[in-house]
Amino acid sequence: MLTDQLRNIVERMPKAELHIHIEGSLEPELIFAMAQRNGVSLAYPSVEALRQAYAFTDLQSFLDIYYAGASVLLTEQDFYDMTAAYLARAHADNVRHAEIFFDPQTHTARGVPFETVINGISRACHDSPVSAQLIMCFLRHLSEEEAIATLEDAAPHRDKFIGVGLDSSEVGHPPEKFARVFDRARELGLHLVAHAGEEGPPAYIRNALDILNVERIDHGVRCLEDPLLVERLVREQVPLTVCPLSNIKLRVFDVMGKHNLRDLLDKGLVATVNSDDPAYFGGYVNDNYVAAFEALPLDASHAKQLAKNSFTAAFLEPEQKRAFLAEVESFFAQHP
Ligand code: ADE
Ligand code: ZN
Numbered sequence: 001m002l003t004d005q006l007r008n009i010v011e012r013m014p015k016a017e018l019h020i021h022i023e024g025s026l027e028p029e030l031i032f033a034m035a036q037r038n039g040v041s042l043a044y045p046s047v048e049a050l051r052q053a054y055a056f057t058d059l060q061s062f063l064d065i066y067y068a069g070a071s072v073l074l075t076e077q078d079f080y081d082m083t084a085a086y087l088a089r090a091h092a093d094n095v096r097h098a099e100i101f102f103d104p105q106t107h108t109a110r111g112v113p114f115e116t117v118i119n120g121i122s123r124a125c126h127d128s129p130v131s132a133q134l135i136m137c138f139l140r141h142l143s144e145e146e147a148i149a150t151l152e153d154a155a156p157h158r159d160k161f162i163g164v165g166l167d168s169s170e171v172g173h174p175p176e177k178f179a180r181v182f183d184r185a186r187e188l189g190l191h192l193v194a195h196a197g198e199e200g201p202p203a204y205i206r207n208a209l210d211i212l213n214v215e216r217i218d219h220g221v222r223c224l225e226d227p228l229l230v231e232r233l234v235r236e237q238v239p240l241t242v243c244p245l246s247n248i249k250l251r252v253f254d255v256m257g258k259h260n261l262r263d264l265l266d267k268g269l270v271a272t273v274n275s276d277d278p279a280y281f282g283g284y285v286n287d288n289y290v291a292a293f294e295a296l297p298l299d300a301s302h303a304k305q306l307a308k309n310s311f312t313a314a315f316l317e318p319e320q321k322r323a324f325l326a327e328v329e330s331f332f333a334q335h336p
Helices: 006-011 028-038 045-052 059-070 074-092 102-109 114-126 142-158 176-187 201-212 223-224 228-234 242-249 261-268 285-295 301-314 320-332
Strands: 013-020 095-102 131-139 163-167 189-195 216-217 238-241 268-273
Touching: 006 301, 013 028, 013 114, 013 216, 013 238, 013 268, 013 285, 013 301, 028 045, 028 059, 059 102, 074 095, 074 114, 074 301, 095 163, 095 189, 095 320, 102 114, 102 142, 114 216, 131 142, 131 201, 142 201, 142 320, 163 176, 176 189, 176 201, 189 201, 201 216, 201 223, 201 228, 216 223, 216 285, 223 228, 223 261, 238 261, 242 285, 261 301, 268 285, 268 301, 285 320, 301 320
Parallel strands: 013 095, 095 131, 131 163, 163 189, 189 216, 216 238, 238 268
Antiparallel strands: none
8 A cells, every 4th residue: 555655755765767768758748849840740630649549558569659759859959858858857756867778770760860869868868967877779670780780880979878778579589689789789898788578488588698698687577487587586686677557558467466566576686666668658767666556565665675776776886876875775764
């Protein structure tokens, strides 16, 4: 049960957000404003009609609309405005640190230069009071050659992002398809993450660890189907960036009351709470905490664990990590 006191705690506690696709933060109002200023035509007559179309049945049905929404992004200012809007919203949710995914291939395929994308997003990160870093994702429905070409495009901008990830349609595009490009990214000193075990089986999580050498698993909720894998994830303390509202909207779980977040925590997994694509799934990170805490048997001790996990799992320097974790301790000392 979510009391007012517990809601206050989860909303006000300092937290990191580690699984947010910046293109998934583009609200329908901003999509329409950008379409108008850029002369892009949309398949929907109004903001309301677009919102009505957000009735997804699975990951692919969402991705089709998500890529259509991103088609309004053309100029560096568009990428700046989208990112600044997300960071302002994250700041209001007491997010102290965000590691933000972006999908350059969605834009370069439409003729938008790579530097337009990364310069706009990265400038907004610099201008924000939230500590913000970027993770460049490869679209797994495209070829590994295209991912390698994207990493080459990104090389001159190496200082503007901290890692690479793997997103888009999971089933049928296993981690091993991207072995070479992840090896190359590792040689460049980049952090490595991958979506796995969202719709795909536990074997995708294992292969992301063994073949891609990722440091975190995005989603990973299907790990519970494989007890040996769970044992390993606990032993190696591999973080999972869980996205509760996304999992309900894309029907990974039928209802929030059946989400496995509490089980993941009980097993000692480093689970974190994140928004994934907040404009499409009904809320930002605090909405995800509130929805999960309303539906599941979670209390203040779980809130503290999740806040700590979010910073433990972050790609922060040890000193910054210690400072954020101390902030969590001090918050909970004042809110026992
Ligand atoms: N791209 C944006 N959101 C995604 C998700 N939840 N899974 C895979 N790819 C995505
Ligand atoms: Zn995602």
